[in-house]
Amino acid sequence: xxxxxxxxxxxxxxxxxxxxxxxxxxxxxxxxxxxxxxxxxxxxxxxxxxxxxxxxxxxxxxxxxxxxxxxxxxxxxxxxxxxxxxxxxxxxxxxxxxxxxxxxxxxxxxxxxxxxxxxxxxxxxxxxxxxxxxxxxxxxxxxxxxxxxxxxxxxxxxxxxxxxxxxxxxxxxxxxxxxxxxxxxxxxxxxxxxxxxxxxxxxxxxxxxxxxxxxxxxxxxxxxxxxxxxxxxxxxxxxxxxxxxxxxxxxxxxxxxxxxxxxxxxxxxxxxxxxxxxxx
Numbered sequence: 253x254x255x256x257x258x259x260x261x262x263x264x265x266x267x268x269x270x271x272x273x274x275x276x277x278x279x280x281x282x283x284x285x286x287x288x289x290x291x292x293x294x295x296x297x298x299x300x301x302x303x304x305x306x307x308x309x310x311x312x313x314x315x316x317x318x319x320x321x322x323x324x325x326x327x328x329x330x331x332x333x334x335x336x337x338x339x340x341x342x343x344x345x346x347x348x349x350x351x352x353x354x355x356x357x358x359x360x361x362x363x364x365x366x367x368x369x370x371x372x373x374x375x376x377x378x379x380x381x382x383x384x385x386x387x388x389x390x391x392x393x394x395x396x397x398x399x400x401x402x403x404x405x406x407x408x409x410x411x412x413x414x415x416x417x418x419x420x421x422x423x424x425x426x427x428x429x430x431x432x433x434x435x436x437x438x439x440x441x442x443x444x445x446x447x448x449x450x451x452x453x454x455x456x457x458x459x460x461x462x463x464x465x466x467x468x469x470x471x472x473x474x475x476x477x478x479x480x481x482x483x484x485x486x487x488x489x490x491x492x493x494x495x496x497x498x499x500x501x502x503x504x505x506x507x508x509x510x511x512x513x514x515x516x517x518x519x520x521x522x523x524x525x526x527x528x529x530x531x532x
Contacts, residue, residue, distance in 0.1 A: 263289040263404060263449060264456040265463070275438050278445050285456035288428050290449050320348045323395065326472065326524065327422065329354065333390035336414070338382065339397030343369035357387065382407070388416045394423045399448045409464045415529035421466065424524045427473070429453045432521040442521065454523045466527025474522040 260270055262282035272291070273279040279288045323345065329335070331353060337346050340358040342365065349356045350372060357377045360366050366378045379385050392411050401407050411421050426442030427433065428451035433440045442448065454471055461469045 260291065261289075262287060262456075263402070264452060264460050266405070275440075276443065276445065279451070282456065285459055286429060286453040287456035288451040288453075290446070320345060322474075323393075323424075324348075327391065327393075329391065334387065334416075336385065336387070336389045336392045338392065338394045338411070339400070340369070341365060343372070345393075345395070347372055357385070357389070359385065382410050382414075385414050387414065388419065389414060390416050390419050392419070392421045394421075396424060396426070398423050399425045399442075399450050399452065402449055404450055405460050405464055408460070408466075412465055412529060417529060419529045420526055421461075422524060422526045423457070424474070424522055425452045425457065427452065427454055427521060427523040429455075430473075430521045430523075452523070454525075457523065457525045461525055461527040465530065467530030468528045470526055472524045472526075474524060 260280055261268055262270055262280070262285060264287040265282060265285040267282055267284035269283045270280040270289075271283065273281040273288050275288075278291060280291045281288050332355075334355045334357070335346075335349055336357045336359065338359040340346050340360050343358065343360075346356045346358050346369065356373060357379070358366075358369065358373060359379045359382050361380055363380070366380065370378055392415065398404050398407070408421060408423070415421065426448070428442075433442070433451075442451070454473070458469055458471055
């Protein structure tokens with residue numbers, strides 16, 4: 253990985269009103285939309301080893317089912333809807349939708365990842381770049397992908413072009429203004445330098461959707477997804493090693509407390525924004 257160029261503009265709203273982020277000097281903070289962007293662009297590639305880290309077993313099956321329903325229940329899909337997932341990784345979400353009878357497609361740069369799912373979806377339903385997609389979709393989803401993209405506004409503008417007249421884009425990203433991020437600071441799990449190019453604020457992501465031309469935009473906050481993140485961040489902050497026994501004990505004790513706390517605050521670690529094409 254090598255820094256290709258320097259930039260001081262906000263990657264979300266393109267404002268020049270930025271300053272070095274006090275949490276991590278590798279990022280700049282936008283004083284306009286409150287999002288945080290990398291001060292230099294770093295090319296990051298997820299290799300075969302990254303996609304081969306998935307664990308199996310009864311516990312992971314339960315986790316995967318929870319993760320699927322956590323996402324699926326917000327989508328309000330119709331049986332004839334055509335769905336595209338960008339950055340599908342291991343393809344678990346698409347496989348589950350396929351098994352339910354939906355027409356599914358995927359964009360994924362990793363050749364290895366595409367090969368792992370092509371026997372389920374078919375090669376003609378898989379793409380390595382959004383520019384190769386010619387279909388129109390009722391739904392496009394990006395789960396923890398947009399923060400990895402160098403020019404997020406330009407990218408979702410391309411997505412707007414492949415939505416049907418009633419199509420929707422749903423994006424989930426880490427929320428840099430969440431109480432988790434503020435409490436954890438430099439130990440925040442989602443900081444993830446240099447893989448995360450942008451750390452969005454909810455306001456910044458909403459504005460970007462509006463500026464690109466999406467309509468009927470709405471947002472939702474999530475504590476349930478990545479609910480272990482706060483625990484990891486706190487343990488790291490106080491110098492504890494992230495061993496499996498330590499994390500299990502810590503989560504068992506703290507998750508009920510964190511659930512209660514999450515009800516009392518508005519900004520959680522993950523934000524989802526949905527926008528419609530508005531072409532009708």
